[in-house]
Amino acid sequence: MTAGAGSPSPAAVGTGGRDSRLGPLIISLFALYARREHNWLSVASVIRLMADLGVEGQAVRSAVSRLKRRGVLHGERHDGAAGYALSEGTLEVLEAGDVRIFERHRAAADDGWLVVVFSVPESERDKRHALRTALTRLGFGTAAPGVWVAPGILADETRRTLQRLELTPYVDIFTGDHFAFGDLKAKVREWWDLDELTVLYAHFLDRYRQVSERAATGAVPPREAFGIYLPMLTEWRRLPYRDPGLPLSLLPPGWKGETAGALFEELDRTLREPAREHALSVIHTP
16 A cells, blocks of 8 residues: 555565564554454455555564464464464453553542552562563553552552462552652652653654644545554554553653644544454455
């Protein structure tokens, strides 16, 4: 396909199978379209849809194989056709992620804080790594070794995640307020890399602001909408996890996360359905 005026080039996702974004793109494809299709997509439809992003079939097959080895996908045949389905664990993660991605929540100053303290025996270092990975993906900041902090609004999601990963024996979770000492706004800058987040949000805005202006006119046909929407969603979906919804009062003035979030919502509103129309036309073609 040819990218529309002001839209990112589909070739940017890479065609060699080594690009680290190819796996996430395929996960987004299954998350968006397989779950409503009995959690299954044929190999042929995945290859055709990824071709619309400029990705060669062999690169797609290699990336799918890697996802299968990681337990993200598993092979199934439907009516004699080869295909793949999302694993049960991946479905649980995606379901939880839907809320974080599509229902942005911003904490207020009076929502308090969530503090996670963990201790893992040296003989179980793999659990320590799993805990750090899980907390990082939830958007926690590091206050001190073994002490992680997040806005209080993440309490339920954190509890469910640690239960699902069977990490609760190593963890204590507390909720409360920052009582003393020091400037909390300065501490937030220590606990989270706000400069890096600002750069990521600025990149998203620069890449997609012009696309939004064109999409708002309804001038983007379904195939092109798909070619924009899937990479856009894939790029966006990591950001709500890096930014856990910190109170605006503790963030720099003019926080780009708010502007980027509004842009994502606009792109989702204008491109989701035409992109889905194209995807289903391919999925349902024998």
